[in-house]
Amino acid sequence: MNETVVLTPERILEVTEDVLRRFGLAKATVVDVARALDVSHGSVYRHFPSKASLREAVAKRWLERVSTPLGKIAESSQPAPARLERWLRALFAAKQNRVLEDPEMFATYLTLAQEACKTVKAHKECLIGQLEQILSDGVKQGTFQLADVGETARAIFDATSRFHHPSHSDDWRDPQLAARIDTLLALLLRGLEVPRKR
Structure with a gap:
């Protein structure tokens, strides 16, 4: 040794x-x-x-590999609508690529994440915070009209869960997945826009 x-x-x-x-x-x-x-x-x-603290740290490290690049998108200077779409597509791709490219390790990390409830909750709140930042910038830029930025961020996160939550990973092999994502994002972005004057 x-x-x-x-x-x-x-x-x-x-x-x-x-x-x-x-x-x-x-x-x-x-x-x-x-x-x-x-x-x-x-x-x-x-x-x-402890073994539990080591496993929790591994789960945290894995989740940070998703949240860190997303944070860079959230902080970028792109207009908010383009940034929101880019952020959501990157979130979906990050989760989907992990399960499709290495399903055994994905299953391992999923179990670790389920054990590390506090870490997973912090990860989710971090992602929702990034969404809030993008939406808040959209309100300031005059492109989004929202009653409550925080509630809207949480609603977007929940509404898109089919494309990023591991419990839906069996659906990610669907050949129509890309088209469904395109449809959802177009609808979502239209719904956030400031109404045009007639």
Whole structure:
């Protein structure tokens, strides 16, 4: 064992993901992670005090891979309607690509996320906050007319769940999915627009 290795939480999480991929969630242990790092399991526990905290950190890292790029879209200087459409399409693609490209790891992460309820709730609130930012900018730009930005953001998140919530992942292989997304986004954007004067 190499106890002179400088361990960081990020390195432990990287290796934990590799271990999960190799052994699966049910069989992967902290000892397996330590062995892959060539350290004692006590060294891992110094950064993550329990198996549950390690698993929660892995789930958080996975969810941040979705929310971080979306945050950049939300903060961009594009007009709000274009930004909203881009943000929603990126959200749908991020979730759908994960399940279609690597269904086994998606199932693993889904189980981890279900265990980490607080982390998932924070992720959802982060995404809704990003939507609020876009909608608020749209109101300031005079392109959106909304009674309540916060409620509208939450309604959009809920109304589009078929395209981003993992419980609908079986539907994401539908050949008509892209057309359904196009229809929904066109309807959604029309509904948010400031009415045109006649």
